[in-house]
Amino acid sequence: xxxTGSILKxxxxxxxxxxxxxxxxxxxxIKKGRVTSIIGSNGSGKTTLLNTVMGINKPxxxxxxxxxxxxxxxxxxxxxxxxxxxxxxxxxxxxxxxxKENLLMGAxxxxxxxxxxxxxxxxxxxxxxxxEKSGQLASLLSGGQRQMLSIAKAIVTDPQVIICDEISLGLxxxxxxxxxxxxxxxxxxxxxxxxxxxxxxxxxxxxxYSYIMVKGRVVMEGVSGELPEEEVSSAYFGINKYA
Amino acid sequence: xxxxxxxxxxISVLILIVLLxxxxxxxxxxxxxxxxxxxxxxxxQMWNLLxxxxxxxxxxxxxxxxxxxxxxxxxxxxxxxPLWVGLIVAxxxxxxxxxxxxxxxFKMSGDFFTIGSWIxxxxxxxxxxxxxxxxxxxxxxxxxxxxxxxxxRYIMALILGIGSVLVVYIxxxxxxxxxxxxxxxxxxxxxxxxxxxxxxxLNCFLISAFITGLAGGAMHLFDGYIxxxxxxxxDWTVTMVFMVIIGGIGTIEGPILGAFIYVFLRQxxxxxxxVSMLIFGAIALIIILLAPKGxxxxxxxxxxxxxxxxxxxxxxPKLPDKPESASQNT
Amino acid sequence: xxxxxxSVITGILLGxxxxxxxxxxxxxxxxxxxxxxxxxxxxxxxxxxxxxxxMEIVGNVFLALLITIVLMLILSFLIQxxxxxxxxxxxxxxxxLVMFGVSIIIRNALILIFGANNRxxxxxxxxxxxxxxxxxxxxxxxxxxxxxxxxxxxxxxxIIQKTYFxxxxxxxxxxxxxxxxxxxxxxxxxxxxxxxAVATASIAGLLIGQTFVxxxxxxxxxxxxxxxxxxxxGMGSLGGTLxxxxxxxLVQLLSAHFFGTGWQTIAGYVFMLVILTIRPQGIFAKAxx
Numbered sequence: 001x002x003x004t005g006s007i008l009k010x011x012x013x014x015x016x017x018x019x020x021x022x023x024x025x026x027x028x029x030i031k032k033g034r035v036t037s038i039i040g041s042n043g044s045g046k047t048t049l050l051n052t053v054m055g056i057n058k059p060x061x062x063x064x065x066x067x068x069x070x071x072x073x074x075x076x077x078x079x080x081x082x083x084x085x086x087x088x089x090x091x092x093x094x095x096x097x098x099x100k101e102n103l104l105m106g107a108x109x110x111x112x113x114x115x116x117x118x119x120x121x122x123x124x125x126x127x128x129x130x131x132e133k134s135g136q137l138a139s140l141l142s143g144g145q146r147q148m149l150s151i152a153k154a155i156v157t158d159p160q161v162i163i164c165d166e167i168s169l170g171l172x173x174x175x176x177x178x179x180x181x182x183x184x185x186x187x188x189x190x191x192x193x194x195x196x197x198x199x200x201x202x203x204x205x206x207x208x209y210s211y212i213m214v215k216g217r218v219v220m221e222g223v224s225g226e227l228p229e230e231e232v233s234s235a236y237f238g239i240n241k242y243a
Numbered sequence: 244x245x246x247x248x249x250x251x252x253x254i255s256v257l258i259l260i261v262l263l264x265x266x267x268x269x270x271x272x273x274x275x276x277x278x279x280x281x282x283x284x285x286x287x288q289m290w291n292l293l294x295x296x297x298x299x300x301x302x303x304x305x306x307x308x309x310x311x312x313x314x315x316x317x318x319x320x321x322x323x324x325p326l327w328v329g330l331i332v333a334x335x336x337x338x339x340x341x342x343x344x345x346x347x348x349f350k351m352s353g354d355f356f357t358i359g360s361w362i363x364x365x366x367x368x369x370x371x372x373x374x375x376x377x378x379x380x381x382x383x384x385x386x387x388x389x390x391x392x393x394x395x396r397y398i399m400a401l402i403l404g405i406g407s408v409l410v411v412y413i414x415x416x417x418x419x420x421x422x423x424x425x426x427x428x429x430x431x432x433x434x435x436x437x438x439x440x441x442x443x444x445l446n447c448f449l450i451s452a453f454i455t456g457l458a459g460g461a462m463h464l465f466d467g468y469i470x471x472x473x474x475x476x477x478d479w480t481v482t483m484v485f486m487v488i489i490g491g492i493g494t495i496e497g498p499i500l501g502a503f504i505y506v507f508l509r510q511x512x513x514x515x516x517x518v519s520m521l522i523f524g525a526i527a528l529i530i531i532l533l534a535p536k537g538x539x540x541x542x543x544x545x546x547x548x549x550x551x552x553x554x555x556x557x558x559x560p561k562l563p564d565k566p567e568s569a570s571q572n573t
Numbered sequence: 574x575x576x577x578x579x580s581v582i583t584g585i586l587l588g589x590x591x592x593x594x595x596x597x598x599x600x601x602x603x604x605x606x607x608x609x610x611x612x613x614x615x616x617x618x619x620x621x622x623x624x625x626x627x628m629e630i631v632g633n634v635f636l637a638l639l640i641t642i643v644l645m646l647i648l649s650f651l652i653q654x655x656x657x658x659x660x661x662x663x664x665x666x667x668x669x670l671v672m673f674g675v676s677i678i679i680r681n682a683l684i685l686i687f688g689a690n691n692r693x694x695x696x697x698x699x700x701x702x703x704x705x706x707x708x709x710x711x712x713x714x715x716x717x718x719x720x721x722x723x724x725x726x727x728x729x730x731x732i733i734q735k736t737y738f739x740x741x742x743x744x745x746x747x748x749x750x751x752x753x754x755x756x757x758x759x760x761x762x763x764x765x766x767x768x769x770a771v772a773t774a775s776i777a778g779l780l781i782g783q784t785f786v787x788x789x790x791x792x793x794x795x796x797x798x799x800x801x802x803x804x805x806x807g808m809g810s811l812g813g814t815l816x817x818x819x820x821x822x823l824v825q826l827l828s829a830h831f832f833g834t835g836w837q838t839i840a841g842y843v844f845m846l847v848i849l850t851i852r853p854q855g856i857f858a859k860a861x862x
């Protein structure tokens with residue numbers, strides 16, 4: 001992993017909701033061109049972390065740097081303009097707009113707007129299912145298709161880093177497999193991917209490097225292939241060691 | 244500053260005695276100012292009861308001022324009955340109107356209620372200007388109030404002002420009142436608890452109509468004149484909003500403080516005719532933006548801040564407790 | 574019989590004017606979920622601006638309208654950026670009260686500057702009848718109002734439905750966080766939305782000024798008209814404002830015919846209240862868009 005530089009760096013990040021501290025000194029390094037995964041259960045702080053990276057929450061202390069530029073505390077749309085975007089948990093699609101319009105909205109930023117036809121075409125070729133339905137309202141899509149549209153929309157913004165939050169939540173295994181295949185293709189095309197998952201095995205399988213979060217802290221990290229799955233699982237489930 | 248109960252009661256009684264004896268020592272001008280303060284205080288309390296506690300942001304309160312005023316005018320002038328009959332009938336007429344009005348506007352929620360209440364008030368204004376019985380837009384002279392001395396007026400205003408504070412206080416401290424608070428904080432939960440939200444909101448609306456109508460009646464009785472464009476003017480509600488916003492919405496002290504500020508500021512702004520409403524609007528706007536809880540809220544935050552920091556210093560060493568023990572286990 | 578036909582025709586034509594009065598409010602509500610309580614006062618402010626420029630400075634109504642729109646756009650952008658956007662995430666009440674504050678300030682500033690007197694913007698067409706048969710006449714002014722009204726609504730619908738800018742407005746309304754995650758500064762979009770709405774309000778202000786007398790405190794009256802149009806046509810539906818405007822116009826003119834002109838406005842208010850009570854989503858409400 002040392003051959004590529006890091007693109008997104010999180011340093012000693014602390015986040016509070018009022019009196020409640022949600023993140024404790026979280027540090028991470030997302031390497032360029034890799035798939036990094038964050039594994040954690042509900043309440044582990046991973047969504048808080050993502051929301052803070054995306055400027056939805058403000059950090060109490062610590063920094064988030066993208067290509068050596070501090071982006072912590074910036075407005076979400078500015079962070080997106082700087083090259084990070086997220087396909088959030090649940091739905092971020094525009095229900096009362098067509099699939100095509102949803103994707104065209106991805107090309108909102110000036111640099112993408114110029115190439116909007118090309119970028120939307122790229123998204124369609126990655127997700128051919130969406131092309132078939134391009135004139136339909138997004139509200140008519142199935143759960144899996146919504147997830148794909150959400151990712152496709154994020155790709156059209158032509159980001160350097162794409163964050164995918166819980167993309168497998170509530171989906172059938174066949175569809176999950178399909179979506180992970182797409183993630184691989186996206187990464188192969190040169191995009192840095194940050195996956196966030198609850199499922200240990202799947203995350204380790206589909207990523208290059210992993211961080212395991214428990215109760216707002218990073219408790220384990222390592223090259224995905226080298227991390228012993230059982231130990232990750234016990235950390236994850238809080239058996240003995242970390243509870 | 245925390246007072247225990249006996250001291251609080253003693254201070255309240257002392258203030259009440261001072262206020263009651265004011266006609267003995269205050270100048271006429273001073274007493275006139277306090278009459279206005281108490282009348283406006285009662286209106287502000289009622290708007291606050293609606294907007295601050297019941298979640299009903301009404302912009303139609305001027306209709307009760309108008310109806311109250313006109314009831315007094317009609318009873319005392321058209322029917323030549325004694326003024327106290329007018330003052331007794333007026334609030335009940337207003338409450339009855341409120342009950343009828345509630346049928347349509349309680350079907351609306353949020354912003355719709357706000358504008359709905361305003362539409363009703365505007366419709367009422369137009370209705371009065373088209374109604375021959377109340378002499379269209381020309382208005383009435385109300386001569387019944389001429390027999391009242393300054394002390395009479397002062398005592399009436401005092402009762403209204405203090406009474407409105409007590410009504411809100413009792414409403415918030417009784418079972419009925421708890422319903423109001425629960426309703427404001429979380430409609431869903433209190434619904435489960437079985438608080439009859441509709442009834443509670445309606446009660447607030449009726450109470451506000453009763454007291455606002457009485458205040459409107461007294462106001463016009465003292466003025467000796469009523470005319471629909473002034474009586475049903477949105478400016479009444481603007482004033483209520485101003486007092487409550489600047490004093491502190493959702494607090495009993497807010498409208499009291501607001502009434503003092505409003506009346507004194509208005510006295511001062513009399514020297515600058517035409518700009519007073521402009522300045523009130525601007526001040527209210529600034530307060531909403533910078534201190535949405537008003538002056539009382541600011542003071543509470545100050546004291547609350549101290550409490551908060553005390554709580555923190557107790558809690559602070561405990562905070563990392565759990566995660567630390569977690570890492571100790573490793 | 575002819576008198577009723579005359580009332581129906583006038584009511585429909587008046588409805589076109591009501592549609593422009595309401596369409597901006599509908600837009601702001603549909604996109605921001607904000608009931609712009611200052612809509613009427615912004616309209617009357619535009620009436621005064623147009624009057625001032627047309628009669629005192631440039632002498633040409635169209636040029637005056639253009640200058641007015643530019644000024645109103647700047648004003649609305651400032652209002653949205655510095656006032657509403659600061660409280661819009663705190664729920665509907667603070668935004669409503671902020672707009673209420675704005676409306677009070679505009680109204681009283683107008684009283685201070687122009688006095689409380691009645692004003693009009695001269696319009697040669699208002700006295701010319703396009704059709705002038707013994708039984709039925711059509712006022713040129715009303716006809717122009719109607720045509721302009723329909724045109725404004727159609728243009729606005731085109732902008733919202735067919736342009737990329739309109740698409741980003743719709744996206745923001747549909748899923749604010751989703752739009753923000755694509756790099757859309759949604760607060761900026763809100764400001765643009767208010768600007769669009771106020772541009773229509775400026776046109777409405779000119780038409781109102783040419784058709785009726787106006788004075789500073791007429792704002793609330795047109796706010797209520799706008800609200801009524803929006804309520805009758807369905808909240809947030811731009812096309813619905815045309816239907817809402819025409820229905821309101823018909824109700825007013827027909828009740829003026831049957832009960833006397835003094836009851837025209839009250840009848841409109843009562844109609845609104847009835848609609849609000851029995852069908853708060855509007856008569857023609859269906860799925861949005």
